[in-house]
Amino acid sequence: MASRDIFMGIDLGTTNSTAAVFDGERVDFVRDQQGATVLPSVVRIDSRGTVTAGSRARRYLESDPENTRTEFKRLMGTREEMLFPASRQKKTPPELAAEVLKVIRRAAGVQIGFEPEQAVISVPALFELPQSAATSEAGRLAGFSKVELIQEPVASALAAGWTADEDEGFWLVYDLGGGTFDASLLETRDGLLRVVAHDGDNFLGGRDIDQALSGWLAERLAEEHGVRVSRSDPSDAAIFRRLKLAAEEAKIELSHASEAVLSLEGISSPKGEIDVDLVLNRATLDALALPVIEKSIEVCERLVLANGVEKGKLHRVVLVGGPTAMPVLRQRIRERLQIPVAEGLDPMTLVAHGAALFALTSRLPARPVAVSEEKRRSFWLQYPGMSSDPAPHVLGRLTAAPGDGTEPSAAEPFAIRLSRSDGGWKGGLLELDAEGAFVTSVELLPRKTSVFFLEAFAKDGSVVPVEPRSLTIVHGLTISDPPLSRTVGVALADDSTREFIRRGTPLPARKTLTLRTVETVAKGSEGSLLKIPIIQGEFPSAHLCRLVGTLEIAGREVTATLPPGSAVEVTLELDRGGRLSARAFVPALNRVFSEVAHLAVPEIAPDSLAAAIASARERLAGIRRDAFANRDRNLLERAGEVEAHLAEAARDLAAARGGEPDSTQRAQRNLLDAEAVLAELEEERSWPELWDEAQQEFAFSAEWVARLGTEIEERHLSEAGRALEKAHQGKNATELSRQLRLVKRLGTAAFYRHPDAWFWMFDAASSSVSRASEPAKAAKLVKEGEEARKRGDSAAVRGVVERLWALLPPDPEFRRLGYDSGIR
Amino acid sequence: MKSDLAGRVASNPFLVLGITPAFSRREMEREGQKLLGMLELGMAEARSYPTVFGPRPRTPEMVREAMAELRDPGRRLAHELLFLEGTAGVDADRGEKTVGWSGAFSALGLSRWPSR
Ligand SMILES: Nc1ncnc2c1ncn2[C@@H]1O[C@H](COP(=O)(O)OP(=O)(O)O)[C@@H](O)[C@H]1O
Numbered sequence: 032m033a034s035r036d037i038f039m040g041i042d043l044g045t046t047n048s049t050a051a052v053f054d055g056e057r058v059d060f061v062r063d064q065q066g067a068t069v070l071p072s073v074v075r076i077d078s079r080g081t082v083t084a085g086s087r088a089r090r091y092l093e094s095d096p097e098n099t100r101t102e103f104k105r106l107m108g109t110r111e112e113m114l115f116p117a118s119r120q121k122k123t124p125p126e127l128a129a130e131v132l133k134v135i136r137r138a139a140g141v142q143i144g145f146e147p148e149q150a151v152i153s154v155p156a157l158f159e160l161p162q163s164a165a166t167s168e169a170g171r172l173a174g175f176s177k178v179e180l181i182q183e184p185v186a187s188a189l190a191a192g193w194t195a196d197e198d199e200g201f202w203l204v205y206d207l208g209g210g211t212f213d214a215s216l217l218e219t220r221d222g223l224l225r226v227v228a229h230d231g232d233n234f235l236g237g238r239d240i241d242q243a244l245s246g247w248l249a250e251r252l253a254e255e256h257g258v259r260v261s262r263s264d265p266s267d268a269a270i271f272r273r274l275k276l277a278a279e280e281a282k283i284e285l286s287h288a289s290e291a292v293l294s295l296e297g298i299s300s301p302k303g304e305i306d307v308d309l310v311l312n313r314a315t316l317d318a319l320a321l322p323v324i325e326k327s328i329e330v331c332e333r334l335v336l337a338n339g340v341e342k343g344k345l346h347r348v349v350l351v352g353g354p355t356a357m358p359v360l361r362q363r364i365r366e367r368l369q370i371p372v373a374e375g376l377d378p379m380t381l382v383a384h385g386a387a388l389f390a391l392t393s394r395l396p397a398r399p400v401a402v403s404e405e406k407r408r409s410f411w412l413q414y415p416g417m418s419s420d421p422a423p424h425v426l427g428r429l430t431a432a433p434g435d436g437t438e439p440s441a442a443e444p445f446a447i448r449l450s451r452s453d454g455g456w457k458g459g460l461l462e463l464d465a466e467g468a469f470v471t472s473v474e475l476l477p478r479k480t481s482v483f484f485l486e487a488f489a490k491d492g493s494v495v496p497v498e499p500r501s502l503t504i505v506h507g508l509t510i511s512d513p514p515l516s517r518t519v520g521v522a523l524a525d526d527s528t529r530e531f532i533r534r535g536t537p538l539p540a541r542k543t544l545t546l547r548t549v550e551t552v553a554k555g556s557e558g559s560l561l562k563i564p565i566i567q568g569e570f571p572s573a574h575l576c577r578l579v580g581t582l583e584i585a586g587r588e589v590t591a592t593l594p595p596g597s598a599v600e601v602t603l604e605l606d607r608g609g610r611l612s613a614r615a616f617v618p619a620l621n622r623v624f625s626e627v628a629h630l631a632v633p634e635i636a637p638d639s640l641a642a643a644i645a646s647a648r649e650r651l652a653g654i655r656r657d658a659f660a661n662r663d664r665n666l667l668e669r670a671g672e673v674e675a676h677l678a679e680a681a682r683d684l685a686a687a688r689g690g691e692p693d694s695t696q697r698a699q700r701n702l703l704d705a706e707a708v709l710a711e712l713e714e715e716r717s718w719p720e721l722w723d724e725a726q727q728e729f730a731f732s733a734e735w736v737a738r739l740g741t742e743i744e745e746r747h748l749s750e751a752g753r754a755l756e757k758a759h760q761g762k763n764a765t766e767l768s769r770q771l772r773l774v775k776r777l778g779t780a781a782f783y784r785h786p787d788a789w790f791w792m793f794d795a796a797s798s799s800v801s802r803a804s805e806p807a808k809a810a811k812l813v814k815e816g817e818e819a820r821k822r823g824d825s826a827a828v829r830g831v832v833e834r835l836w837a838l839l840p841p842d843p844e845f846r847r848l849g850y851d852s853g854i855r
Numbered sequence: 856m857k858s859d860l861a862g863r864v865a866s867n868p869f870l871v872l873g874i875t876p877a878f879s880r881r882e883m884e885r886e887g888q889k890l891l892g893m894l895e896l897g898m899a900e901a902r903s904y905p906t907v908f909g910p911r912p913r914t915p916e917m918v919r920e921a922m923a924e925l926r927d928p929g930r931r932l933a934h935e936l937l938f939l940e941g942t943a944g945v946d947a948d949r950g951e952k953t954v955g956w957s958g959a960f961s962a963l964g965l966s967r968w969p970s971r
């Protein structure tokens with residue numbers, strides 16, 4: 032009897048964590064010492080330095096908040112450290128997450144008989160690269176030798192699909208946790224699960240309901256008991272923590288009851304310490320929670336709409352996360368989205384369940400396959416751990432002979448045979464090819480787990496012992512490669528972006544592009560540093576995208592001075608879990624640089640945040656003035672949207688100054704959102720100019736394409752012309768600039784076919800030569816160009832022009848916005 | 856310039872996966888999985904694929920991308936048309952005319968509109 036592998040999945044949540052183990056047939060949830068399947072993501076370090084995590088730590092959240100930390104998942108990927116004053120220890124977010132993982136690992140060990148070494152950990156779909164990297168790091172710190180990541184919605188859908196009968200169509204996964212909201216649109220068809228798209232909000236969750244409710248409680252305290260507390264006053268932080276805990280308890284109670292009593296003891300008031308009892312009914316809670324719920328549903332609607340799925344085409348919605356236990360939430364979803372809510376699924380454990388299934392799919396058993404000491408020949412196998420295909424492929428290849436290789440192994444495998452352990456299926460005898468490889472398929476037990484034995488035979492028919500002896504495949508859903516949630520690229524010196532891996536690209540993925548340096552990197556110079564900022568986001572301006580890391584090439588590491596315009600081959604690579612690695616190859620130096628200076632969400636000092644908010648307010652005021660003058664209702668409304676983001680950013684900033692650790696990030700996020708809308712509005716405001724420019728560009732291109740273009744180019748141009756007109760009518764600035772790019776390209780291509788094109792470009796470039804970064808070199812180039820022109824050598828002139836362009840410096844303002852990028 | 860047209864035709868997902876539009880989605884997935892396995896094992900047979908322009912190297916990234924392209928029904932349709940066009944009508948004599956805008960543009964070595 033082949034012993035079954037066990038697979039482990041962990042939902043490492045902001046508020047709570049859960050874990051599941053799966054043996055190919057049954058799913059079990061990991062229970063802590065108290066028998067609970069839901070483990071609070073809380074860590075406490077006492078004065079002796081003893082670390083506790085989980086429910087034992089959670090008890091101290093109220094009485095000893097200084098030394099008891101939670102919600103560190105929000106800080107994953109930042110460089111922030113959390114202080115535990117009693118023991119004078121500092122911990123990074125991955126270190127804290129590792130403490131939670133350790134508790135899970137130990138508890139699982141008790142349950143399955145050995146400490147798991149490999150597991151799948153889920154991360155929110157909108158997690159950016161540094162956050163994923165920090166999660167992997169946490170797994171490593173907890174003692175796992177290998178972890179794979181899975182996006183939470185994929186895990187949820189996998190678990191929901193597994194338990195339910197397979198049906199085909201679109202699904203929506205709605206996951207509202209303590210602090211993050213994910214909406215994902217998935218499609219199941221032909222037994223294949225595909226994530227079509229996802230959207231969400233990294234800062235929306237049950238915690239916001241607690242926040243609203245604690246604000247309401249503060250108002251009651253003020254009105255009814257004369258107790259004044261303020262969120263921006265650090266000395267009130269303690270009372271707010273208590274209010275929040277009380278609020279959360281009451282909220283959870285109200286998911287089942289219609290009324291809850293909150294008791295707060297020993298509140299200091301003008302009349303001395305008092306005990307306060309406040310009654311909260313469900314209607315009040317519902318009203319307070321509604322903005323959060325509505326906001327989440329709007330994200331869903333946006334997602335569904337953006338992907339052209341009609342509401343009626345949605346098969347069902349899978350609800351995940353604690354707050355989805357609230358009746359008002361389920362009701363609003365049913366009403367507004369008009370989709371049946373999948374019932375009978377546990378919103379708290381679904382993600383862990385799916386992660387465990389995924390561990391099997393990606394063949395990551397909790398205990399890695401032992402490498403045997405015996406001198407056996409081994410096969411390297413390729414097959415799906417889970418497949419919807421009843422007869423999936425199994426491939427294998429002999430690995431190099433073991434040992435020193437001096438003595439010829441007794442018997443070399445010549446053929447193999449696969450057979451199912453229940454005796455119901457047996458494959459034919461299969462000869463290995465010249466590379467020692469085989470390709471075949473096996474027959475699965477429908478909707479069950481099949482174990483296959485692998486046997487190898489020598490040429491004379493005798494059995495040759497080989498590893499592995501068996502393999503396991505489950506008949507179920509196939510998951511396609513996870514798509515990248517946000518475009519990854521590089522910021523250029525003019526604040527534009529160069530896209531490397533587009534949103535939606537299946538992972539893993541890798542891309543190399545050649546870029547050019549803007550200025551000299553002096554050999555051995557301490558002061559000279561070339562920055563290649565890596566960004567994530569879809570905005571055309573680099574500064575609106577999120578900086579996720581910076582590749583750096585320092586002068587002191589450079590063996591020869593790099594002139595401006597030197598080629599740098601930048602490679603960005605993402606693994607299945609969205610972990611990023613980056614490297615830059617400089618051909619002139621024949622060297623690879625792979626130091627990513629900081630793969631972290633940059634912190635912003637409160638003061639510079641405040642300044643940024645103020646400057647955004649000023650820009651907004653300008654837009655408002657115009658909107659009033661032109662009685663533009665639409666513009667006014669959108670300005671209101673910016674205002675809301677800015678107001679929230681300001682509130683978060685106040686809270687950050689009051690000592691709430693993740694508020695800075697929140698403020699920054701809101702600021703980014705505000706700036707993105709602002710940029711759009713400013714673009715719209717300059718709409719007449721934009722349209723004017725578009726028409727000129729089009730005229731230019733039309734002329735050149737008519738003169739020197741190909742038939743295909745003409746066709747593309749007239750299509751683009753129609754699209755421009757449509758964008759004009761719909762006042763869609765993004766689409767307009769997209770089409771304009773195409774128009775420009777077509778025009779440029781035709782333009783450069785003119786025999787004199789490069790001569791004209793040369794005139795233009797040499798007229799701005801006074802701005803060049805290396806005037807002497809530029810002057811020499813101009814001379815060279817003039818001579819080439821005399822000879823009528825267009826190719827040489829072109830070379831000169833390109834080198835001249837490389838010497839013209841980017842605008843410093845754009846450069847600053849583009850995260851000080853040193854390349855273009 | 857001709858090589859650019861070749862590039863576009865030769866990177867058609869059907870060619871990369873070594874299948875034709877007659878393959879169903881399920882069959883496409885099977886072929887893709889098989890190729891990924893073979894590439895992972897370093898089997899020589901999978902490391903290139905034939906095109907009318909001669910053999911082209913095949914990487915796991917290309918296979919994954921091709922599979923993703925063909926999973927999307929709209930995109931698949933476009934590739935089907937290009938596949939049929941590409942294999943049926945590559946006519947060397949048509950020369951420059953058929954290079955197309957993207958070919959012409961990148962043949963000029965320009966990735967961006969020159970700043971003015
Ligand atoms: N029965 C309930 N009714 C309403 N909210 C709940 C309930 N149970 C838990 N919650 C809330 O759910 C949130 C935690 O959800 P969870 O899915 O565990 O979050 P995360 O994924 O962020 O760890 C908390 O805000 C908690 O207050």
Ligand SMILES: [Mg+2]
Binds near residue numbers: 042044045208382
């Ligand atoms: Mg969760």
